[in-house]
Amino acid sequence: MNYWLMKSEPSVYSIWDLQREGQTLWDGVRNYQARNYLKAMQPGDRAFFYHSNADPPGIAGLMQIVETQVVDPSQFDATSPYYDPKSRPGDPRWYTVRVEFVAVLERFLSLAELREIFSSEELEVVRRGTRLSVVPVSQEVAERVLALTTASAGLYGDIKKR
Numbered sequence: 421m422n423y424w425l426m427k428s429e430p431s432v433y434s435i436w437d438l439q440r441e442g443q444t445l446w447d448g449v450r451n452y453q454a455r456n457y458l459k460a461m462q463p464g465d466r467a468f469f470y471h472s473n474a475d476p477p478g479i480a481g482l483m484q485i486v487e488t489q490v491v492d493p494s495q496f497d498a499t500s501p502y503y504d505p506k507s508r509p510g511d512p513r514w515y516t517v518r519v520e521f522v523a524v525l526e527r528f529l530s531l532a533e534l535r536e537i538f539s540s541e542e543l544e545v546v547r548r549g550t551r552l553s554v555v556p557v558s559q560e561v562a563e564r565v566l567a568l569t570t571a572s573a574g575l576y577g578d579i580k581k582r
Contacts, residue, residue, distance in 0.1 A: 423562035424457065424467040425479070425545055426519075427553040435469045435481035438521045443486065446516050447494045448502040454554040461485045461517050468557065468565065470545060478530040479565065487518035525569040537568070 426446060428434070438444055449455055461467075462485065469481035492514040494502035507513040531546070540547035543565075544555040557565070 421559075422460075422462065422465045423557040423559060424461065424465060424485075425470050425543075425555050425557050426467045426483075427470045427472040427545075429473040430471045430480075431473075434471065435521075435524055438469065438481070438483060438519070439524060441521075443518055443520045445490065445492075445518050447492045448500075449492070449516060449553055450502060450504070450514065451552060454552050455514060457552075457554045457556060458517050459489065459515050460556075461488050463488060466522065466562070467519065468562075472553075476530040476532060478528055478534065479525065479569075480528055481524045482522040482566075483519040484522050485517050486520045490516050490518060492516040527569045529565065529568055533568075537564075 433444070446458070449458060465485040467483050467485060468479045469483055471477055471480045491512045492502070494500040495504040495507040495512060495514045496509060497503055498505075502514075504513055534543060535546045538546050538561065540550075542561050543557065544550055544552070
């Protein structure tokens with residue numbers, strides 16, 4: 421299993437929206453490197469849900485990847501803010517994943533706190549100027565993040581077993 425960090429502005433889509441809905445398509449990613457990370461994901465991978473452009477920004481929850489290599493339908497919708505007029509149904513540019521709610525973390529981890537604990541080599545989101553909405557997280561760092569959240573033993577144990 422791999423680990424990821426995926427950003428969303430809570431005013432657009434939050435961990436609580438995902439909790440209420442259960443699953444969602446993670447659409448609208450329009451950066452080629454972030455898209456490549458989405459294409460590298462596998463069902464069963466876990467991702468930290470990061471609230472960006474928030475006060476404060478930080479890691480709020482955990483989700484699981486349930487479907488991969490999904491063509492992002494928003495690229496074809498002319499009414500969508502994520503519309504890409506150069507993308508064609510027969511030759512799509514943008515792929516995404518379907519995610520499933522796992523947990524709201526018992527303790528929110530703010531960006532300021534993450535910067536105190538992790539280097540930018542360990543956790544890319546702490547690097548100043550980092551704009552990618554999807555980044556990989558090593559298993560070691562993922563386990564340290566989970567330990568910091570005081571997540572329940574069952575949740576943490578489940579993560580470590582996979």
